[in-house]
Amino acid sequence: MTGSPPHPRGLAARLLTAQLLVIAVGAVTLVLAALAAGPPLFRAHVTMALGSVSPALQRHLDDAFATAAGIALVISTAAAVAAAAAVSLLITRRLSRPLRDLGDAAATVATGDYTARMAPAGLGPELDAVAGAFNTMAAALQATETTRRRLLADAAHELRTPLATIDAYLEGLADGIRAPGQETWDILAAQTARLRRLADDIALVSRAEEGQLPLHKVTVAPAGLVTAAAEAARPGYDARGVRLAAQAGAGLPDISADPDRIGQVLTGLLANALRHTPPGGCVTLAAQPAGPGVRITVTDTGDGIAAEHLPHLFERFYRADAARAAARGGSGIGLTIARALVAAHGGTITAASAGPGTGARFTIVLPAS
Ligand SMILES: Nc1ncnc2c1ncn2[C@@H]1O[C@H](COP(=O)(O)OP(=O)(O)OP(=O)(O)O)[C@@H](O)[C@H]1O
Ligand SMILES: [Mg+2]
Known part of the structure; x- marks a missing residue:
């Protein structure tokens, strides 16, 4: 089976990049919001609870707040990145198999083998619809191909009978076995007329079936x-x-x-x-x-x-x-x-x-x- 090699990393990398971008925006927003709103709020609460504190204690409390916020940020970002990587890998794994199957089936059809069909991916209506549409297309191609082959075989068969008669008469005339005469010409004319009618009929039916026949209604x-x-x-x-x-x-x-x-x-x-x-x-x-x-x-x-x-x-x-x-x-x-x-x-x-x-x-x- 031919077809371009699969690139599962391509899809995984893109998914991961997109999710990392979302995580980065979230983390930066969190840092900026914490820097802007955190210390004043924290200080207000400390003043309310303890009254005014010495500058040394204030610095210590500020440091403790910054460290706690930093650790929380690092841990949550790491967890989010790990989850993003896992999700990207999982989605890619699940998507890459039906996509690869579709590529293989399309490549098979491209070689002229219209029997290729896709099994439903079972991953929701979208991929099943793609599989269904592909199968409908392959079945239609297969039907057209069958008709085309049969038409060619039948047309060849129909041509053979009058041609064989014409051949036999011409041969007889050439060998002198048959004398030229009205009966011979009539038979030859009847066979060529039959060939002409056959050609006209085939052209007519093809045009009519393609809807190409002008109707003067x-x-x-x-x-x-x-x-x-x-x-x-x-x-x-x-x-x-x-x-x-x-x-x-x-x-x-x-x-x-x-x-x-x-x-x-x-x-x-x-x-x-x-x-x-x-x-x-x-x-x-x-x-x-x-x-x-x-x-x-x-x-x-x-x-x-x-x-x-x-x-x-x-x-x-x-x-x-x-x-x-x-x-x-x-x-x-x-x-x-x-x-x-x-x-x-x-x-x-x-x-x-x-x-x-x-x-x-x-x-x-x-x-x-
Ligand atoms: N009135 C009929 N009674 C019995 N059989 C019929 C009748 N009309 C058609 N058929 C059958 O249907 C077949 C197909 O008919 P159709 O008109 O397509 O072809 P044909 O008459 O054999 O050849 P053509 O019309 O191309 O000269 C005929 O060969 C015949 O077997
Ligand atoms: Mg007829």
């Missing part, structure tokens, strides 16, 4: 958004033989939203629903009032989602059935983008399903404008 009627998304998706549904119903209930409040971005979210949900609903099935896009806002649902009668997948659907690159989804061209980033866009509007998006074969429902709640 206007006041819109949710019914218009629902109808527009349904009409855009209809040709795909008709081609596959899946029924698409759009319902916008009465009394919907206007919302403040970027119509393009909310449209993008609905389009993604409708594409998912179509992908997971067999011909003859039905998908319903509906908008209803929900408290002061609007609830938009996309309900399908398709594959459904097993309970263990539900909590992960909105994670980057997560696919419930990775092999099948990849074969159909999805990279598992659509719902991540949807969640980021809905969150940027101050809304929420959730998924529900009673299990495989029972269909699924995605619910968006957006606040009223």
Whole structure:
């Protein structure tokens, strides 16, 4: 473990100096006060008790007073200095251990090991608060690092499939095994399109999650958004033989939203629903009032989602059935983008399903404008 060497004497010396200063001021004040007020008072008391005394006796009494005061001063100063030294040492000992631990833990984190944590010092709320804040910071760094690693690994994995296809086709063309022709160009074009979409999606989700995506919000009627998304998706549904119903209930409040971005979210949900609903099935896009806002649902009668997948659907690159989804061209980033866009509007998006074969429902709640 690295880190600067501890300097317990630094803290102890400073504490001791501060206390010695206080003791010195106290001692000097005491001497001055005793010199100013002591002898006259003492003499007044002696005169009251004994009447007038001879000058020799007076000098003797003055000397006795000065000696007694001096001895008291020396003894009390020595005791105070000893107590100050002991207190300084004790406080330094108690403080130096948690401070050294904090330094060590910070040095560990600086090397990129975010598992370092501090035990509560048990020396009162201030040091415990420092330990708590440090642990929160280390945990946040650790979470970010985990996400970053997984994102890199997932992105690399997603890039590999289209790249492998392109590689194989180029190799076949170069070796003369494969003749150049429309089918080959189509496949190469589809794979580069997939790579481009992946790059765009990753950039989009990163910007959205960092809150860097500009939203051009206007006041819109949710019914218009629902109808527009349904009409855009209809040709795909008709081609596959899946029924698409759009319902916008009465009394919907206007919302403040970027119509393009909310449209993008609905389009993604409708594409998912179509992908997971067999011909003859039905998908319903509906908008209803929900408290002061609007609830938009996309309900399908398709594959459904097993309970263990539900909590992960909105994670980057997560696919419930990775092999099948990849074969159909999805990279598992659509719902991540949807969640980021809905969150940027101050809304929420959730998924529900009673299990495989029972269909699924995605619910968006957006606040009223
Ligand atoms: N309506 C649905 N029915 C069943 N499963 C769904 C439904 N919508 C999404 N899923 C599951 O959630 C996963 C994640 O969806 P998401 O939209 O994020 O990715 P994708 O559709 O696979 O790829 P992309 O949207 O990036 O093209 C899907 O792979 C699928 O397993
Ligand atoms: Mg999708």
